[in-house]
Amino acid sequence: xxxxxxxxxxxxxxxxxxxxxxxxxxxxxxxxxxxxxxxxxxxxxxxxxxxxxxxxxxxxxxxxxxxxxxxxxxxxxxxxxxxxxxxxxxxxxxxxxxxxxxxxxxxxxxxxxxxxxxxxxxxxxxxxxxxxxxxxxxxxxxxxxxxxxxxxxxxxxxxxxxxxxxxxxxxxxxxxxxxxxxxxxxxxxxxxxxxxxxxxxxxxxxxxxxxxxxxxxxxxxxxxx
Amino acid sequence: xxxxxxxxxxxxxxxxxxxxxxxxxxxxxxxxxxxxxxxxxxxxxxxxxxxxxxxxxxxxxxxxxxxxxxxxxxxxxxxxxxxxxxxxxxxxxxxxxxxxxxxxxxxxxxxxxxxxxxxxxxxxxxxxxxxxxxxxxxxxxxxxxxxxxxxxxxxxxxxxxxxxxxxxxxxxxxxxxxxxxxxxxxxxxxxxxxxxxxxxxxxxxxxxxxxxxxxxxxxxxxxxxxxxxxxxxxxxxxxxxxxxxxxxxxxxxxxxxxxxxxxx
Numbered sequence: 001x002x003x004x005x006x007x008x009x010x011x012x013x014x015x016x017x018x019x020x021x022x023x024x025x026x027x028x029x030x031x032x033x034x035x036x037x038x039x040x041x042x043x044x045x046x047x048x049x050x051x052x053x054x055x056x057x058x059x060x061x062x063x064x065x066x067x068x069x070x071x072x073x074x075x076x077x078x079x080x081x082x083x084x085x086x087x088x089x090x091x092x093x094x095x096x097x098x099x100x101x102x103x104x105x106x107x108x109x110x111x112x113x114x115x116x117x118x119x120x121x122x123x124x125x126x127x128x129x130x131x132x133x134x135x136x137x138x139x140x141x142x143x144x145x146x147x148x149x150x151x152x153x154x155x156x157x158x159x160x161x162x163x164x165x166x167x168x169x170x171x172x173x174x175x176x177x178x179x180x181x182x183x184x185x186x187x188x189x190x191x192x193x194x195x196x197x198x199x200x201x202x203x204x205x206x207x208x209x210x211x212x213x214x215x216x217x218x219x220x221x222x223x224x225x
Numbered sequence: 226x227x228x229x230x231x232x233x234x235x236x237x238x239x240x241x242x243x244x245x246x247x248x249x250x251x252x253x254x255x256x257x258x259x260x261x262x263x264x265x266x267x268x269x270x271x272x273x274x275x276x277x278x279x280x281x282x283x284x285x286x287x288x289x290x291x292x293x294x295x296x297x298x299x300x301x302x303x304x305x306x307x308x309x310x311x312x313x314x315x316x317x318x319x320x321x322x323x324x325x326x327x328x329x330x331x332x333x334x335x336x337x338x339x340x341x342x343x344x345x346x347x348x349x350x351x352x353x354x355x356x357x358x359x360x361x362x363x364x365x366x367x368x369x370x371x372x373x374x375x376x377x378x379x380x381x382x383x384x385x386x387x388x389x390x391x392x393x394x395x396x397x398x399x400x401x402x403x404x405x406x407x408x409x410x411x412x413x414x415x416x417x418x419x420x421x422x423x424x425x426x427x428x429x430x431x432x433x434x435x436x437x438x439x440x441x442x443x444x445x446x447x448x449x450x451x452x453x454x455x456x457x458x459x460x461x462x463x464x465x466x467x468x469x470x471x472x473x474x475x476x477x478x479x480x481x482x483x484x485x486x487x488x489x
Binding site: 019020021022023024025026028030031034035037038043044046047048051052054055056057058059060061062063064065069091093094095097098101102104105115116117118119121122123129130131132133134137138140141142143144145148170173174175176179180181182183184185186187188189190191192193194195196197198199200201203204205206207208210211212213214215216217218219221222 | 257258260261262263264265266267268271272274275278288293294295296297298299301302305308309343347351352355356358359360362363366367372373375376379380383384387418419422423424425426427428429430431432433434435436437438439440441442443444447448450451452454455456457458459460462463467470471472473474475476478479480482483485486487489
């Protein structure tokens with residue numbers, strides 16, 4: 001558990017990227033899960049967890065004011081947990097994905113609270129904003145950035161601290177074999193990804209045929225690979 | 226903002242106020258944090274004021290002048306658009322403020338920009354470039370690429386578009402000022418989303434089975450079963466038209482699976 005602090009700081013930086021700064025998508029599960037896995041010494045398991053989460057995350061794109069899961073901190077928690085219990089343990093990736101999804105749900109709620117907090121701060125300074133106070137504008141921006149960083153650090157640290165012991169206990173009791181566990185997790189993730197791809201792209205003319213052609217190529221590659 | 230009547234932007238010929246490269250770098254750096262104080266009341270408004278502030282210092286009287294304070298108050302009010310495409314607004318508003326355009330006209334222009342910059346950005350970036358980049362990286366993952374390769378491929382591809390859009394936006398915004406509407410008729414913005422959507426749909430078809438194969442680490446009846454079950458669930462999710470969120474369904478399914486696994 002000595003890795004809680006570095007994992008929390010990593011989650012803070014990647015959680016900040018989701019909305020506030022710099023939105024380079026280092027918070028995407030594929031990146032965050034892989035980096036978190038590397039942090040605890042198993043980047044491959046982190047990447048497998050991150051890729052599974054990435055397939056699921058395709059369904060939740062960050063449109064404007066909509067409420068969506070916070071994948072940055074969540075993928076760090078999932079990737080670090082899966083990486084720490086190692087791929088050899090049956091159910092490691094399944095448990096990493098489960099912990100990440102639970103954290104993402106809570107993370108989405110914390111983002112809503114952060115936005116309400118920012119609105120409250122701005123409301124208190126309305127007079128100064130209407131007078132064009134430079135210090136107030138800069139201060140509000142820095143306060144929002146600091147609050148988001150703090151939010152993401154606390155979320156990641158608390159989630160990892162609470163969920164890692166639970167994950168270890170679950171691994172000890174896990175009765176399904178690794179192949180079945182991964183088949184269930186990957187099957188569910190692929191279902192969400194396929195539905196998301198349809199929902200996002202079907203309005204583009206001919207996109208369904210492009211998708212079908214791509215699917216044929218993918219399956220052929222698997223058949224001959 | 227009205228739709229552009231031609232595809233060629235028409236520059237606004239106003240006295241060009243000097244803005245140094247350092248100021249532009251400062252504005253660009255602040256654009257990366259434009260959503261720092263995003264909230265349900267003013268949305269991106271404070272961020273726009275924050276990003277414009279280094280350029281507004283060039284107004285007569287500097288930061289203590291009335292012109293600066295009036296401009297800061299105007300530019301920190303409610304604003305809503307896609308965060309990357311807001312660079313177009315920031316460039317155009319910087320030009321308008323420094324050129325002495327009347328405040329009422331700036332406010333009307335600012336309000337009119339919100340819709341187009343929001344819808345174009347959502348279609349081009351959130352529903353286009355982001356899933357496309359993600360799916361390309363998942364194809365590389367499916368082919369067995371190393372973790373660092375997958376991460377760098379995704380970040381390199383996505384951010385080429387991300388930073389390209391931000392730099393382009395600031396450039397055309399500053400160049401055309403209040404006439405920037407015509408720049409939004411750029412073919413990349415008008416037709417790009419449809420091309421990216423078709424490419425992403427094809428890549429999605431390749432990526433999903435390849436990624437599943439790599440996650441499972443084996444092929445056989447269980448792999449085929451997983452894909453078949455996934456296809457059935459996907460059809461169900463599509464037919465439910467968003468009434469069930471996929472990620473919540475997966476959370477419930479995996480939680481039940483884990484419960485059975487540890488309890489039996």
